[in-house]
Amino acid sequence: MLLASVNLNKRLGASGARSGLAAWLRAHGVDVVVAQEPFTPADRTPPALGGFTFAGGDGRLAVWITEELSPPAVSSPRPWVQRIELEWLIVLQVHLDAYAAASRTAQLAELTAMAAAENGRPLLVCGDFNLAPRPEDGLFGEDSSTFTTPAERAALRQLTQESGLVDTTGGGAPLFTFERVSSGRSSRFRCDLALLSDHLTATTTVAPDSSVRTGPAAFTDHSALLIDLPVTLRAAEPRDVLFALGDLTGRDSAAPTGREYQSHKTAMSRQVPSPASRAVTRFLTGPLSVASVLDHGCGRGTDVAHYRSAGLDAEGFDPYDGFGRPRPDRTGFDLVTSMFVLNVLPDPWQRIQALKDAASFARPGGHVVVVTRSPEEIARAAADGGWVAHHDGFWSSRSKGTFQRGMDHGEITALARRAGLVPAGTAPVLPLTGVCHAVLAKAGG
Incomplete structure (x- = not known):
């Protein structure tokens, strides 16, 4: 399953941004897109995204899934965090406060409690954290920015350590996901993150893609994260049938659903x-x-x-x-x-x-x-x-x-x-x- 996480800076209300996003999703074969700030919060109806079904959310956080797949369960524990159930994986999509360090610190503490409440279930925490995890991840000109406070970094470390999460794009030189010019100086941040349960890192790849903000087909001002996860999602049920596939029996060609796993059938009959x-x-x-x-x-x-x-x-x-x-x-x-x-x-x-x-x-x-x-x-x-x-x-x-x-x-x-x-x-x-x-x-x- 390929999941894309991207801050869209409220641009989906424009047809050009929608078509650009849709083309990028098709080109990469994305299955699920989780978006921060996808459209203006005052918009009552989420914009239609060609080839995708809107699965839930609002103008702050939203999720779409390709039409071929069954929509996941989506909830919003807090306005700044969205909980998405993708089979056995829980995704917590976040958009932390963009203006107040104290608010971000408190939100990270809440995230740590939310992760603990999952009782060990595999987690992906992704989205726009609006902070630089390390000093070198946030630069103003060539100097370390003072935008992110030590308290925020300590709260982020507590989240990753207590929850067994890995900052998947945090190794080596920073790959900035947001850049702009402020007061004549460049402002560069690695603030769009993907924190993943440590036991999943060997089977998951995470790739930042800056073409969505810098290339000729750019449609936002943040880099996207392409996250290839070892999750097989269920196909959507046809809309024009009387019975769901799960209600039928005797169809060996169909992949089993979660209720049809028969692990006991692997047990060997041993004489010794x-x-x-x-x-x-x-x-x-x-x-x-x-x-x-x-x-x-x-x-x-x-x-x-x-x-x-x-x-x-x-x-x-x-x-x-x-x-x-x-x-x-x-x-x-x-x-x-x-x-x-x-x-x-x-x-x-x-x-x-x-x-x-x-x-x-x-x-x-x-x-x-x-x-x-x-x-x-x-x-x-x-x-x-x-x-x-x-x-x-x-x-x-x-x-x-x-x-x-x-x-x-x-x-x-x-x-x-x-x-x-x-x-x-x-x-x-x-x-x-x-x-x-x-x-x-x-x-x-």
């Missing part, structure tokens, strides 16, 4: 324990003094039987009722294993939730070991099987509703931090091939 579970009992349970184990997402339970045969107090849990492994009544396990669970969940938010749930069963100071299929293995399987791309992975079977994604150690640990888990520095490395794993510790021991 998995190599990963054998590595756990051989190399991990002894050094970590493990006496009790929960296999979280155990499938049919073959590995649970292996742990018990090794003399461990072991239980298994799987959310799929058909496996007959209900949620345990107890917690406080020394070790919780999550074997090939995260890589079959179709989005990062579900993976974070699964890790949080797994961590809830471990005792303070206990451990969680996560094993996934590797990116290389999934890339080969996708090429051989002709798998269809979906979100940040693939449909391994569209008719069954099964998903696969290869994950490396870095991604596992980045997600784990959202669940309150950190790498266990003293734990042995499991000698596993063709997969990736992480041994994680739960705080409190």
Whole structure:
């Protein structure tokens, strides 16, 4: 999904700006456009944008989505922030106060609280922040501008640090997104930002585009940000049918909806324990003094039987009722294993939730070991099987509703931090091939 974020400086009321924006969106294949100051607030009807459906907002913040896609849920928690639900991703589009530093500082504190209220859900916070994150991001002539105060920068750092966000365009020399001449001197700012959950940076690209403000086809005075995200949006339902596609059955050619994911169908029927579970009992349970184990997402339970045969107090849990492994009544396990669970969940938010749930069963100071299929293995399987791309992975079977994604150690640990888990520095490395794993510790021991 390609999302464009741009301050339009109230210009969409002019036909030339509308046609220029529409042509630019078509040329880049943009799916969603989030706009700050798109039109004059007094205008009651938002301007029509060719090929796009207006999804919500007003003259301060608005969002359009291409006609081929289903409009997202949009709300406005505050006049200066818009919340947009794009499948598993939450976008907070902002236009901070353009005149008062104290107001921007307060707004950033509110944003930090809003991000915390999402409870770890993946976030993109984008828009016109009307501040320079670093001194070199705001220049008046060749000197650092005094427009942005230290208090604002401290509030922005608090937002990124507490929410696990990365300023995606903040590395290296500044790429100014706004320039004008004031009192005979140039004023240059990198004020249009895209703050992204850190675990999404490896699968997302962000590219500023200054042609919208400086080129021959310019239609505004701010650069746009083109943000290519690993999100697959749902197609819009045809307007001339009696029933929605989701109401029909027996159509294997249609991609499953969110309700049709069948992750349990990836569970293997094993007669012998998995190599990963054998590595756990051989190399991990002894050094970590493990006496009790929960296999979280155990499938049919073959590995649970292996742990018990090794003399461990072991239980298994799987959310799929058909496996007959209900949620345990107890917690406080020394070790919780999550074997090939995260890589079959179709989005990062579900993976974070699964890790949080797994961590809830471990005792303070206990451990969680996560094993996934590797990116290389999934890339080969996708090429051989002709798998269809979906979100940040693939449909391994569209008719069954099964998903696969290869994950490396870095991604596992980045997600784990959202669940309150950190790498266990003293734990042995499991000698596993063709997969990736992480041994994680739960705080409190």
